[in-house]
Structure formats: structure tokens, C-alpha cells
Amino acid sequence: MKPSYFLRRTAASIGILFGVSIMVFAAIRLVPGDPVSLMLGKADQANPELVAEFRRSYGLDDPLPIQYVRWVTHALSGDFGRSLDTRERVGDVLQRRLSATLVLASLAAVIALSVGLLWGVVAAYARGAIGATLRSAPLVFMSVPPFAYGIALGYVLAVWLRLLPSSGMTSPVDGGGALDVLRHAVLPAVTLAISPASLTARITAGTLDELRHEDFVRTALAAGIPERRVALRHVLPNALLPVVTNSGVLVGYMFTSAVLVEAVFSWPGVGTMMIHAVENRDYPVLQAGAFIVASVFVVVNWVVDALYGIIDPRIR
Amino acid sequence: MGVSSSRGLIVSLATLALLIGACTSTTATPSGTPSGATPGASATLKLGGTLVFGQSQETAGCDYTTLVVIGGSQLTCPDYNQEPLVRYDLKTNTVVPALATSWEEKPDSITFRLRSGVTFQDGSAFNADAVVYNFRRVFDKTFPANAGLTFPYLSYVPAYKSVTKVDDMTVRVDVSAAPNTLRTFSTTPTFIQSPAALQAKGKDYQLGPVGTGPYKVVSFEPNVRYELTRYDGYWGPKPAPDRIVVLRKTDIAALVNDLLAGNIDAMAAPPASQVDQIRAAGMKVDFFPTLQMNYLALNVTRTPFDDVRVRQAANFAFDKEALVQVMKGAGAPVYAAWFPDGYAYNGDVEQYKFNAEKARQLLDAAGWKLPSGGKVRQKDGKDLAVNLVMRQGQSGGQGSQPTVAVSNLQDVGFKVDLQVLDAAAYNDTNTGVFSPKCCNLANAGHASTFPDPFDWLARWTTASIPPGERNFAFWSNKQYDTLITSARTELDANKRIQLLKDAQKLLRDEAPIIFTGREQAATAWNPNKIVAIPFTSIGSRVDPWTIVMK
Numbered sequence: 001m002k003p004s005y006f007l008r009r010t011a012a013s014i015g016i017l018f019g020v021s022i023m024v025f026a027a028i029r030l031v032p033g034d035p036v037s038l039m040l041g042k043a044d045q046a047n048p049e050l051v052a053e054f055r056r057s058y059g060l061d062d063p064l065p066i067q068y069v070r071w072v073t074h075a076l077s078g079d080f081g082r083s084l085d086t087r088e089r090v091g092d093v094l095q096r097r098l099s100a101t102l103v104l105a106s107l108a109a110v111i112a113l114s115v116g117l118l119w120g121v122v123a124a125y126a127r128g129a130i131g132a133t134l135r136s137a138p139l140v141f142m143s144v145p146p147f148a149y150g151i152a153l154g155y156v157l158a159v160w161l162r163l164l165p166s167s168g169m170t171s172p173v174d175g176g177g178a179l180d181v182l183r184h185a186v187l188p189a190v191t192l193a194i195s196p197a198s199l200t201a202r203i204t205a206g207t208l209d210e211l212r213h214e215d216f217v218r219t220a221l222a223a224g225i226p227e228r229r230v231a232l233r234h235v236l237p238n239a240l241l242p243v244v245t246n247s248g249v250l251v252g253y254m255f256t257s258a259v260l261v262e263a264v265f266s267w268p269g270v271g272t273m274m275i276h277a278v279e280n281r282d283y284p285v286l287q288a289g290a291f292i293v294a295s296v297f298v299v300v301n302w303v304v305d306a307l308y309g310i311i312d313p314r315i316r
Numbered sequence: 317m318g319v320s321s322s323r324g325l326i327v328s329l330a331t332l333a334l335l336i337g338a339c340t341s342t343t344a345t346p347s348g349t350p351s352g353a354t355p356g357a358s359a360t361l362k363l364g365g366t367l368v369f370g371q372s373q374e375t376a377g378c379d380y381t382t383l384v385v386i387g388g389s390q391l392t393c394p395d396y397n398q399e400p401l402v403r404y405d406l407k408t409n410t411v412v413p414a415l416a417t418s419w420e421e422k423p424d425s426i427t428f429r430l431r432s433g434v435t436f437q438d439g440s441a442f443n444a445d446a447v448v449y450n451f452r453r454v455f456d457k458t459f460p461a462n463a464g465l466t467f468p469y470l471s472y473v474p475a476y477k478s479v480t481k482v483d484d485m486t487v488r489v490d491v492s493a494a495p496n497t498l499r500t501f502s503t504t505p506t507f508i509q510s511p512a513a514l515q516a517k518g519k520d521y522q523l524g525p526v527g528t529g530p531y532k533v534v535s536f537e538p539n540v541r542y543e544l545t546r547y548d549g550y551w552g553p554k555p556a557p558d559r560i561v562v563l564r565k566t567d568i569a570a571l572v573n574d575l576l577a578g579n580i581d582a583m584a585a586p587p588a589s590q591v592d593q594i595r596a597a598g599m600k601v602d603f604f605p606t607l608q609m610n611y612l613a614l615n616v617t618r619t620p621f622d623d624v625r626v627r628q629a630a631n632f633a634f635d636k637e638a639l640v641q642v643m644k645g646a647g648a649p650v651y652a653a654w655f656p657d658g659y660a661y662n663g664d665v666e667q668y669k670f671n672a673e674k675a676r677q678l679l680d681a682a683g684w685k686l687p688s689g690g691k692v693r694q695k696d697g698k699d700l701a702v703n704l705v706m707r708q709g710q711s712g713g714q715g716s717q718p719t720v721a722v723s724n725l726q727d728v729g730f731k732v733d734l735q736v737l738d739a740a741a742y743n744d745t746n747t748g749v750f751s752p753k754c755c756n757l758a759n760a761g762h763a764s765t766f767p768d769p770f771d772w773l774a775r776w777t778t779a780s781i782p783p784g785e786r787n788f789a790f791w792s793n794k795q796y797d798t799l800i801t802s803a804r805t806e807l808d809a810n811k812r813i814q815l816l817k818d819a820q821k822l823l824r825d826e827a828p829i830i831f832t833g834r835e836q837a838a839t840a841w842n843p844n845k846i847v848a849i850p851f852t853s854i855g856s857r858v859d860p861w862t863i864v865m866k
Contacts, residue, residue, distance in 0.1 A: 033740020041743035047784045086376045086538035166573040172368045266565040268540045
């Protein structure tokens with residue numbers, strides 16, 4: 001594989017991240033609402049002197065370019081500043097919240113890919129009403145917003161049947177073990193996985209349908225190779241290409257949908273952190289959060305591009 | 317439309333609004349005063365057990381001096397960890413001892429005798445040096461520990477000038493002459509914390525504060541969870557729970573689910589729309605009065621509320637009983653400029669009881685006539701059209717009153733456009749309620765620190781007009797300003813009461829706001845775990861010593 005391919009992709013990724021940092025920095029300042037007036041307004045203390053003192057203390061009265069350069073300089077050394085709301089180090093908040101979202105998103109991704117692939121394969125090869133149902137079901141699942149599943153699943157499994165915790169990441173008292181976190185993650189992860197599993201199933205079934213009519217499949221069958229072996233050894237590996245491509249989009253979906261799903265299940269991840277930061281115009285948290293989410297998205301897509309290059313030599 | 321059918325519609329619409337508004341609770345009560353439930357009141361409590369409490373209010377930090385959004389009607393971390401020199405007993409309207417056992421008041425100073433045998437939770441001694449360090453850290457900009465910090469509630473102690481150590485257990489605070497100065501030393505800027513811990517923890521102090529209070533902070537994750545454990549070295553009587561875990565979830569419906577599923581033992585501010593469901597599941601719900609006045613500010617700089625008759629009409633048109641019905645007991649009606657059972661209340665003014673007919677007459681007199689067959693009044697070819705702005709997430713009575721107002725005002729011939737803004741847009745100085753260009757009606761509330769109408773009445777002076785303050789009516793009246801200025805400095809209690817009563821009459825007559833109701837705080841709890849968990853005060857806090865475990 002040519003190194004120039006990776007260099008090009010890497011340079012593009014860095015450029016994208018730089019653009020994202022400017023966009024995020026500018027966009028949140030274009031939205032009406034000053035963080036200090038808002039914060040002190042909530043406290044009924046928004047008199048001009050106090051607002052000015054807070055703004056000075058937080059470095060918000062400097063010109064925007066200076067604020068941006070200061071933020072980038074510090075961010076490059078791993079210092080994202082402190083939250084305007086809680087005064088915590090943003091790095092600490094991000095580490096905690098990103099870990100929570102990664103737990104949720106990883107579990108959801110495993111569910112989505114494994115269920116989606118299996119579903120797609122069965123739908124492609126099943127006949128009759130079962131096959132038709134399995135093929136059309138993804139559209140139904142994809143057309144319902146994830147939080148609707150979340151509310152319904154939560155009420156039935158947590159409040160009514162009391163099989164799983166209704167919300168949160170750990171039990172209120174003495175929680176935090178791996179099993180405890182897993183129990184709490186089941187409902188939000190399943191909720192988060194339903195749409196991408198449906199999409200994966202649809203892509204897999206559609207690709208398998210196309211591949212089954214390709215010349216190399218007919219040739220293999222004509223040579224007397226059993227259909228199951230043709231499917232497993234020849235058709236399925238080729239069907240994985242669009243699924244791998246789609247996994248990059250899937251990661252993006254996981255993070256964006258996590259905003260809603262985390263809110264429904266009070267999951268203390270990046271999603272709920274960002275909602276709170278937007279509501280409070282908490283610039284340092286918002287900038288760092290958006291930048292990190294964009295970075296994850298860019299890195300995953302870089303990996304997907306690289307894998308794609310390995311799987312399909314034509315695009316190198 | 318008849319009164320009963322109108323109320324039915326209002327109740328339905330407002331119930332819908334409650335369901336939407338219940339998602340978050342952002343009522344902020346910037347009071348640091350404890351409820352008046354002083355230590356010692358519950359010496360016979362059964363000790364032990366863990367209380368798991370859920371709330372929707374932000375839990376950003378646990379240092380009372382720097383915390384910006386304190387949160388009303390909730391279990392507030394610093395109340396359990398830190399203490400002031402004196403407390404204000406809201407039931408008796410008197411100052412009572414806390415970390416100071418006695419005091420001597422002079423016009424220009426207060427000398428506090430400190431409680432002996434008190435230690436901070438880190439083992440360090442509480443003494444005059446600690447008090448001087450704390451007061452200088454908060455009030456003295458030349459003090460090194462003050463540098464880089466911001467203290468949002470300094471205005472609560474306006475008379476403070478300086479502090480001096482007299483001996484190891486005595487401090488003198490120099491103050492400017494003003495009425496009711498002593499009680500201000502019960503508010504948030506004066507809560508005492510360990511100087512050693514403050515120095516050691518630096519900017520991360522608010523996540524693990526060390527006070528003299530009955531609970532130590534075990535862990536604190538902002539806006540998610542914090543855990544407290546009882547401090548065995550506490551000088552006073554022990555509160556009941558050994559351990560307290562507070563979960564913060566923005567979705568209040570999730571907290572209701574937690575309560576019903578047994579994941580939490582109690583919660584703050586259950587939504588009125590779910591009170592019946594919670595009670596049907598065998599849980600208890602109770603309501604407690606607060607010092608929060610809810611209102612709709614009428615922008616007097618713009619038509620039609622530049623006419624006092626239209627403002628009075630809006631007041632007569634608003635049905636307070638309908639609002640209370642919607643709130644299922646979580647609110648109490650207010651018919652004039654202060655709480656009917658409040659200190660210095662003027663009951664000799666005509667009250668704004670619901671009277672749609674009188675509202676119509678006033679509008680007719682103001683020239684706003686109903687065209688034949690029309691529903692919206694007109695004057696000089698213009699509709700009687702107004703816009704009402706509320707903040708997303710306003711809950712309780714404050715969250716419900718816009719819907720009631722829209723229905724009531726439309727009934728008497730207004731055309732009302734209801735706009736819901738997010739918190740930042742609502743508070744924006746150029747486009748939000750702080751700007752006279754924003755809207756005709758601003759939906760808001762005001763939580764007083766003390767059961768005294770001064771703070772509330774002072775909100776409507778010329779000096780309180782935005783952007784600096786919150787006179788969202790932009791109303792200015794010289795006679796009213798004089799009354800408030802005089803009350804601010806009047807040391808004679810009876811003369812001050814008369815000034816406050818005169819101000820109430822003027823405010824009622826000029827009607828720059830629609831007086832709507834008094835917020836009630838609520839808790840819901842599992843009776844299998846807890847006997848009682850009241851908001852003991854009109855200051856809307858759950859106090860440690862009033863929690864009774866099963």
C-alpha cells in the first residue's frame with residue numbers, strides 16, 4: 001500500500017479537525033445568550049459589575065481571536081480549561097463522560113453489528129413470509145426515533161417488570177462494578193442499537209441479494225461447491241465491504257443519537273454533558289466536547305478509509 | 317365562554333404544559349439560609365440508614381461561597397457540610413445561634429462569641445482565625461486567598477466592612493448602619509470552611525469542601541451524583557441518616573420512575589401531573605410553602621400595558637384559582653403585592669380576585685373595544701395583541717401560569733402569542749426579557765431570602781430596571797422609589813413596616829405585574845423507607861435534622 005494514500009488521508013483529517021475547532025468556537029458564540037449573564041441571571045445576581053468581574057475572571061472579555069488562539073494553544077498541550085459552570089477541569093469531565101459514552105456506544109455497536117449482520121443474512125436467504133417480514137422490518141424500526149423505544153422499553157422492563165434499572169449508569173448505593181454498569185447499560189444500548197442494526201441488516205441483505213447473482217457465484221455453484229460454503233466463503237466476505245464503510249457512519253450515529261438516548265436514560269456521558277453545556281453556554285466544555293466528538297468521528301473514518309484501502313486495492 | 321368551561325379548558329391546556337415543562341426544573345432560590353430547623357430540635361430521632369434522594373436541580377458544586385446556582389426546593393449539599401455563625405429561624409423571624417453562641421450588636425459593628433469545642437471535618441480547629449480567614453477570603457479583595465475567585469452573593473451582606481480577631485474565640489465585624497444586618501450573617505457568603513482545606517485543594521475545593529456541618533462529602537460528581545456521610549465529630553445533635561446519596565437527573569419523569577421502581581427513597585419537586593400516579597403507587601407526596609412569588613411582568617414601555625387600566629384589567633382577568641387547580645395543591649394564590657400571611661402585609665388594598673367582567677369594563681374604558689362579531693379588541697384599527705415570553709424548563713406554578721394567562725387574556729379580548737425561549741435566549745440582554753424590546757409579558761418568579769417583602773418590593777424600583785436588575789416591567793415611579801429608599805435605611809421597625817405597606821398599595825394600584833401565586837415546594841417519598849422528609853422552611857430546603865428514617 002502506498003504511504004502517500006495514508007499521508008493524504010491524515011492531512012485531510014487534521015485539516016477537518018482544524019476547521020471543526022474554528023466552526024465550533026464561532027458557532028457557539030453566534031447563538032444568543034452570554035454564559036455569565038445566564039449563570040448570574042439564574043442566581044438573580046446579574047448586576048453589571050458582577051457580570052464584568054465574572055467575565056474578566058473567565059477571560060471572556062478578551063477579543064475573540066485571542067480567546068481562540070489561547071484555547072487552541074492550551075488544547076494542544078492537553079489543557080481544555082475549566083468549566084464555567086462547575087469550575088472542574090474540562091479534561092477531567094471529558095475523560096469521565098467520554099468513558100461512559102464509549103461503554104454505551106461500544107455495547108450498542110456490538111449489538112448493532114452482530115444482530116444486524118445475522119438479521120441481514122437470514123433475511124437474504126429466508127423464503128416466503130418470514131423473508132418478506134425480515135426484509136421490510138428494518139424500515140419500520142428505522143423510521144421511529146430512538147428515544148421512543150427508550151421510553152417504551154424503560155417503562156415495560158424497568159418500571160413495570162422491574163427486570164432492569166430504569167436509568168443511570170450505576171446503582172445509587174455501592175454500585176459501579178462491571179456487572180452493575182452492564183445491567184444499567186442494557187436498556188440504553190439496545191435503544192441506541194435498534195436503528196443501526198436495522199440499517200446494517202438492510203445493507204447486508206441488499207448486498208447479498210446482488211452478489212448471489214454475480215458470475216463468480218454462479219461459477220462456484222456450477223463447479224459443485226455447496227451453496228452454504230459459497231455463501232460463507234465467497235459471498236459474505238464480499239458483502240462486508242459496504243458494512244465496513246457503513247461502520248464509520250455508524251460511529252457518528254452512535255454519538256449523535258447518544259445525546260437523546262443518554263437524556264432519556266440519564267446516562268452520564270458526552271451527550272448529557274453537551275446538552276447541559278449548550279443550555280448553560282459553557283464554552284470550554286462545549287468546545288472541547290464538540291472537538292473530541294469530531295476527533296473520534298474523524299479518526300474512525302480514517303481507520304475505515306485505511307481498512308477500505310486494504311480490503312479494496314482499487315481505491316488506493 | 318363561561319367561567320367553568322373556561323377553567324376546564326385552562327386546566328387541560330395547563331396540564332399539557334406541565335407535562336412538557338416537567339422535563340426540567342430550574343427554579344433557583346438564591347437563599348443560603350437554612351430553614352430554621354436548628355440543631356437540637358430532633359434529639360430523639362432514630363439514627364441510621366441510607367437516604368437516596370433524587371432531584372432535577374443542578375448540583376454544580378458544594379462550596380456555598382462560590383456556588384452560583386444554589387437551587388431551591390431541593391437537598392442542597394452545602395447545607396449539610398458547612399455552617400454560618402448564626403441562623404435565621406424563619407418560623408419565629410429571629411436570629412438564633414449556630415457557630416456563634418452569642419453576639420453584641422452596635423450600630424457600626426457586631427461582635428460574635430464563637431462556639432468552643434467545634435472542629436472542622438478535617439480535624440482542624442474552628443476559632444477566630446478561621447472566621448477571619450473565611451470572611452477575608454470572601455469579602456476582602458486585597459486578601460491573597462480572594463484572588464482568582466468570584467463570589468456571586470456578596471450583595472446578601474451589604475453592610476460588611478471588615479473583620480478583626482478580638483481573641484481566640486471572639487471576632488468583631490465592622491458594618492455600616494442598616495436595618496436587619498445581623499440576619500445577613502446567616503446567608504451563603506458567610507458559611508465557614510476549613511482554611512487548611514481551602515489552601516490545600518485550591519481550585520478543586522468546591523468538589524470536596526470541608527466545613528463544620530453534620531456531614532462530610534465523600535464524593536462529588538457535578539450534576540450527576542454526590543455522597544455524604546455523617547461526621548461523628550459534629551458538635552450538635554446528629555441527624556438521622558448515616559449516609560446520604562443525591563442523584564441529579566434532568567428528566568424529572570426518570571426520577572418518578574426511580575421512586576416507583578424503588579431505586580430512590582425520595583425526590584424533590586414531583587410534577588403535579590404525576591402526583592396522583594405517585595400516590596396511587598403507595599408513595600407519599602406533601603407540599604410546603606416557599607418564599608417564591610410568581611408573576612407576569614407587564615412591559616409598561618409598550619402598548620397596551622403603558623395604560624394602567626389595561627394592566628389592572630389583565631390582573632382581574634387572571635384566574636388564580638384555576639392555576640391552583642392545575643397545580644394540584646402545589647401553589648397558593650396571591651391577590652395583591654405580597655403573601656397574605658407574610659410579614660408587613662398590607663391587607664387594606666383592593667385585591668385582584670378573578671373578575672372577567674371588571675376586566676372587560678376596564679378595557680372598554682381604555683378604548684379597547686370588541687368589534688361586532690370579533691374576538692379580539694381593537695383601538696384605532698389595531699388589535700389588542702401581546703406576546704408572552706417564558707423560559708424553557710420553567711416548572712411548578714411558574715411553568716403553568718403562562719397557559720392560564722393566555723386563556724384568560726383571550727377570554728377578555730386579548731390576542732396572545734406565547735413564545736418559549738431557552739434559558740440563554742430568555743436571559744439575553746439584547747433580545748430576552750432584560751430588553752424592553754423583548755415582549756409585552758415576561759413570565760418569571762422571585763424567591764426572597766427572608767420572609768420580609770423588602771427584597772421583592774425593591775425589585776420594582778427604577779434602579780432595578782434591566783440590564784442590571786430584574787424589573788422586567790420597566791416600570792418607574794418616583795413616589796415608589798422614595799418609599800423603598802426610605803425602607804432600606806429606616807431603623808425603626810414600625811415606620812419601616814408602614815413604608816413597606818405603602819409601597820405595596822402603590823404597586824397594587826399601578827399593577828406593573830400580574831400577581832399570580834406563591835410557589836409551593838414538594839417532596840415525594842417511599843413510606844417504607846422514610847417517615848418524613850419535609851421542606852421545613854419557607855426557605856425551601858430539606859434540612860438534615862428534619863429527615864425521619866423508618
